[in-house]
Amino acid sequence: MQVSVETTSGLERRMTVGLPADTVDGAVEARLAETAKRVRLDGFRPGKVPVSVVRQRFGADVRNEVVGEMMREKFVEAITSEKLQPAGNPQFEAVKNERGADVEFTATFEVYPEVEVADxxxxxxxxxxxxxTDEDINEMLESLRKQRVEYKPVERAAQDGDRVNINFVGKLDGEAFEGGTANDQTLVLGSGSMIPGFESGIEGMSAGEEKTIKVTFPAEYRAENLAGKEAEFDIKVNTVEEGVLPEINDEFFxxxxxxxxxxxxxxxxxxxxxxxxxxxxxxxxxxxxxxxxxxxxxxxxxPGALIHDEIHRLQHQFAQQMSQQQGQQIDPHQLPAxxxxxxxxxxxxxxxxxxxxxxxxxxxxxxxxxxxxxxxxxxxxxxxxxxxxxxxxxxxxxxxxxxxxxxxxxxxxxxxxxxxxxxxxxxxxxxxxxxxxxxxxxxxxxxx
CATH class of the missing domain: 1.10.3120 (Trigger factor, domain 2)
Known part of the structure; x- marks a missing residue:
């Protein structure tokens, strides 16, 4: 087996391997003989098909199969003898593959870099x-209390921190737009869950009150037809509830x-x-x-092969996270590499x-x-x-x-x-x- 290695660019190597004709042809003939024993052809009894017929019918396929196996086998032997460490799978190409002549193939692959870690x-x-600090703990306790807040109806105007139940209709130039209407929508004022100006516009309204407010959608709003547009919302407040924080006691713990x-x-x-x-x-x-x-x-x-594999992993990790957050399956292959x-x-x-x-x-x-x-x-x-x-x-x-x-x-x-x-x-x-x-x-x- 003759082996030569050249550097094509950076970490990429091209290995050329030559195999003696008698070695390859002998392996092909042995495989044809095996095939003749098990192949079934019309006009011949099982196991009695002449090798010459098998060679005529399947010779090219058998040779390609044998040469393919030998390329992979000899590649492993060659990188071992040349002390190379491939990164990723090689690309094989049979340059010369004719019966009666030496076979020559190339394997193109990347190698791991030699890493010399800096001081x-x-x-x-x-x-x-x-x-x-104690202040940190105090703030955490307040945060925990807010997680267990209970809301109770009040007969006053809504204010920051209250929970309201509302109906609303959003309009652009006097026409209701898709996705801008809702009934019995629950909203905590000051939570920032709606576009700027919407929640503050409800403050001061009481249960049963109706009002029209004007707001402007952010320029980067996800719906392009609404981004940067001024809209009107007809709002009706159904209920106003005040948040009551729990006491710090056994039940809270x-x-x-x-x-x-x-x-x-x-x-x-x-x-x-x-x-x-x-x-x-x-x-x-x-x-x-x-x-x-x-x-x-x-x-x-x-190595580009390792980068490709890592991109693949990152795509799947991100898709899994997004799927969990959005509640729907995200195809990782749709995410740009x-x-x-x-x-x-x-x-x-x-x-x-x-x-x-x-x-x-x-x-x-x-x-x-x-x-x-x-x-x-x-x-x-x-x-x-x-x-x-x-x-x-x-x-x-x-x-x-x-x-x-x-x-x-x-x-x-x-x-x-x-x-x-x-x-x-x-x-x-x-x-x-x-x-x-x-x-x-x-x-x-x-x-x-």
């Missing part, structure tokens, strides 16, 4: 920490599944939950800071960097780390041990946990060596979604 001591990482019986103990439980939420949120932000720093310091080409390309590149590059770091720093998902992770995950359940047993008895789930634990260990190793800036933030800042880093434009870009 970890030179990268900059921001590590945030948050302390839960039980409504959230808590077994605590005093406000002091419930506050302690709330604090513990808030600390866990803040800790997890800040851990994710630390991970993002590390990923951004590593990606910025280690720019290299990544361009939306996910840059994110996919970063994720693939980060994965390669993490893999190299795990190798260089000899980091593994140790049993101790796995046990600690599972204990933390299970701690929020009533029966933690059953959750731990579930993961440990499910190979697929356990492998996913090990992958997460390995990533966490790599993050810790990077933070230990990096130039870290500590930053104190409030609880609200801690749980707020992380904002992606935006690099300042160059002078040339600004000029453009």
């Amino acid at each position: 970890l001591g030179a990268i900059e990482v921001t590590k945030q920490a948050a302390e839960i 039980k409504s959230f599944g808590s077994e605590e019986t005093t406000e002091e103990s419930f506050r302690a439980e709330v604090r513990e939950n808030m600390e866990r939420e803040a800790r997890n949120a800040l851990r994710n932000k630390l991970k993002q800071s590390v990923v951004e720093a590593l990606d910025k310091a280690n720019q290299f080409d990544v 361009e939306l996910f390309t840059e994110q996919a590149k970063t994720r693939v590059r980060t994965g390669l960097i993490f893999s190299e770091l795990a190798k260089q720093l000899e980091i593994t998902a140790s049993d101790e780390r796995v046990d600690a992770y599972l204990s933390d995950v299970a701690s929020v359940y009533q029966d933690p041990q059953s959750v731990i047993d579930y993961y440990k008895n499910n190979a697929e789930q356990l492998n996913q946990v090990k992958a997460v634990v390995l990533e966490e260990a790599i993050i810790d190793a990077v933070v230990e060596k990096a130039n870290v800036t500590d930053e104190s933030v409030s609880y609200a800042q801690a749980i707020a979604p992380a904002q992606p880093a935006v690099e300042e434009a160059s002078e040339e870009e600004k000029a453009e």
Whole structure:
């Protein structure tokens, strides 16, 4: 077997493999003989079809089948001998494939890049920490009370925070438009669930009162025929209800599944939950800071095949999330790949960097780390041990946990060596979604 490899562009390689004619022809003849034993043809008894007839009828197909198998087999042997690491599946092409002559085929494929991780001591990482204050807990208790608010009818004009039941008809130039009419619509004033001006226009109205208000649809409104248009809404208020917040007592605690019986103990439980939420949120932000720093310091080409696979995963993840939110099935293949390309590149590059770091720093998902992770995950359940047993008895789930634990260990190793800036933030800042880093434009870009 003769093998030659050339670099066509970047990470792409074209391997040319030559196979001796007698090796290929011998394999084809053996396959034709096997076929003759089992093929059924009119005029011949089973197993008695002459090889010459089989060759005439099926020779081309059998040869292509055999050569196809040999290409895949010899490709594996060739990349092993050449010490190549393909990324994705190769594209084969039989350049020469004639009986009695040497066979030559090419395999075009991408290889994994050689990753040399930049000095970890030179990268900059921001590590945030948050302390839960009594004021944070007070605000959380008020938020929990609002989740259990009860509405009771009142005989006064509606005001911010009240719940109203209304009928309305929306009109453009005096004509009702599609989707602008509703009866017995329940609305909490000040919730922001309607377009600007709609809810505030109802404030001051009492049950049984009718009124016409003018509002302007936002320029970016989802319905193009309404975007930026001024409309009138004929509104009738059916009922006005005032929200009554529950008292903080045993019944309130039980409504959230808590077994605590005093406000002091419930506050302690709330604090513990808030600390866990803040800790997890800040851990994710630390991970993002590390990923951004590593990606910025280690720019290299990544295989297109891996990017394609990652885009495919991101499309399915996004479609699943949207399907759950909208209550209808979203086809992931309808989502433009361009939306996910840059994110996919970063994720693939980060994965390669993490893999190299795990190798260089000899980091593994140790049993101790796995046990600690599972204990933390299970701690929020009533029966933690059953959750731990579930993961440990499910190979697929356990492998996913090990992958997460390995990533966490790599993050810790990077933070230990990096130039870290500590930053104190409030609880609200801690749980707020992380904002992606935006690099300042160059002078040339600004000029453009």
